[in-house]
Amino acid sequence: MSESAKPHHPSPQGKGEKTHASDFSYVGIDAILEQMRRKAMKQGFELNIMVVGQSGLGKSTLMNTLFKSKVSRKSVQPNPEERIPKTIEIKSISHDIEEKGVRMKLTVIDTPGFGDHINNENCWQPIMKFINDQYEAYLQEEININRKKRIPDSRVHCCIYFIPPTGHCLRPLDVEFMRRLSKVVNIVPVIAKADTLTLEERDFFKQTIREELRANGIDVYPQKEFDEDADDRMINDKIREMIPFAVVGSDQEYQVNGKRILGRKTKWGTIEVENIGHCEFAYLRDLLIRTHMQNIKDITGSIHYETYRVRRLNESNAHFKSQPSDHPAVQPKANGQPEVTPSAPQANGVAAKHEVMSHEM
């Protein structure tokens, strides 16, 4: 989509060379998009996703379905042990995947043991500590005198929270967790194993969840306050009407109507994972990967990380002289822009974020 903004001249002819009289006034500024795209392709991307939820909700399967390869913790373990760990562990698996020349380093962070015990008090603490540790590591790299050109980004960009499909309302554990973590990381709630709900039950459940999120002041991704302009708001409003997405995951293929699709086969029918009529997996995938991936990383970098940084630097202001903050403006640009995100807001998006941040401070 962003390619349509390219000039009419094909690249071999060189930018800025005007041959037609009608392109007398063409300068070639928009060629920067192509430059950035090439640079980003060379650098590759990083994405860190955390999955949180009780055991047995299909987290590993969903990860495998999202990236169409065996990226989950269970697929990597040599012999799958199904025991529930005594304390919550944080397991992080990284993969390098490539598609059409674009390389991505995908890290899936799994949290086995969450919500599985009889007493789940404070089970969110190890997770919060992990997220803050990642911010801390990034901060340390950033304030180094001799910095690396490109700081390895291990910050959690997105946390997918799996809600069990009870069909009634959110459990106290869900509310507690999301309330605390929506302040430090982007949370995307999903209804797990949605093939258990009929369409009416699904709508009712989603409505109840949305009301409860609003009542508890939980801001899930996409957050309303970070919408940059009217276009963004329209797109995000449509998404907000649909969250939480009711997803079904599967990594097994079946033949349906002559096509091979991912799905689950039961005695009364086959559930197609990518069929919007069956479940909302396609919407989740589009949100996470095809349209909003860059936005998620930006918000992590410029809002959540900055909040953490401000807090940390204030705590130890004897040590560090607070050198403001042209850093946040640098981050989004360094990550490259060839995504299919609406490119128009990018230019003033950066400035807007800067304003937002200074407003926050």
Place this chain on the structure above:
Amino acid sequence: MGPHYIDLHKTAVQTQQKSLEGYVGFASLPNQVYRKSVKRGFEFTLMVVGESGLGKSTLINSLFLTDLYSLEYPGPSHRIKKTVQVEQSKVLIKEGGVQLLLTIVDTPGFGDAVDNSNCWQPIIDHIDSKFEDYLNSESRVNRRQMPDSRIHCCLYFIAPSGHGLKPLDIEFMKRLHEKVNVIPLIAKADTLTPEECQQFKKQIMREILEHKIKIYEFPETDDEEENKLVKKIKDKLPLAVVGSNTIIEVNSKRVRGRQYPWGVAEVENSDHCDFTILRDMLIRTHMQDLKDVTNNVHYENYRSRKLAAVTYTGPDNNRAAKGPLSTKHDTVEGMSPLAQMEEERRDHVTKMKKMEMEMEQVFEMKVKEKVQKLKDSEAELQRRHEQMKKNLEAQHRELEDKRRVFEDERSNWEANQRLEQQKMEASRTLEKNKKKGKIF
């Protein structure tokens, strides 16, 4: 005593098979029992336990084909509970002239909180209280009406995670398998594909064996046919159920099921789920057996435990248990009452001795304190006394000084006075003399 007794028994039961010469008529005994039972009606109490949102209310509605929980009387899952509650709902249903008083005990709030430690306690307390009610009514003098509200069966709903039992499931079943007939069910089974379901069931049975949980066992009968059925049921444990009370048209047939975009999951289709097996087992074939096991096994366990804890004074005691003693002796079942009594007496005596010693100690301490206090106050008084004496002496001395000073002054003054007087006298005499002299 053993063998002799058996011999007697044997001789008593030397039954001889005699053939009848005509129709006597006691073959109609079962009919009489049947008629009497039908007149009396039946009672059945069923408890459902599981996290909220597992379809317990829907399953109850489907099982008994009535809307126990409807829009006017919404099920417990629609109301948010803060602590685990135990709720009873009674319904009287009739079918073919037979009455059934059905009591459903629901446990909303189970396993829903963040901290679920001891969430089984209210349930255990409820079961025990029902047993106690029955025990009390059994021991009464007037036993005409004995309402049986004991829990006959507990359906435990397992969430369909596909992996295995959760720690909460294991804890709950371990604590309740000796008090009530536990039948574990896999809830919302339309979430699992057939392979996943098989694996899940195997995993659950493995874990149940591993933790030595005694779930309800279907009894073996003499009938070959029935045994085959029983074996088939046993292979399918735990039963994977789907509940629904909405009627949907499938292939011009009206069935109860759940309508999905990809198909209809039929509740009564044994290919789709084990609901029919559960219903047949629970209502049509094994209801009486459940009641019998509750009466003969679980209730008797409770009763022997309870009674062994109370001092045994006679069979017609109204056995209201003495609180602290019964809890202590919950573990010493099977001891003869006399030995129990002895032990109790010994315990009591040691307790008394301990108390006595303690009291003596306390008394001594108090006495010491008092003595100390008295000594202190005595010393205080002594000190004050000294102080006052000193003050007095000081005052005395002062006064003495003053007095001396005063005496001195007085003597001075007197001396002065005398001098003055003398002077005056002298001057007077001089004057007199002068006068006299002048006359010369």
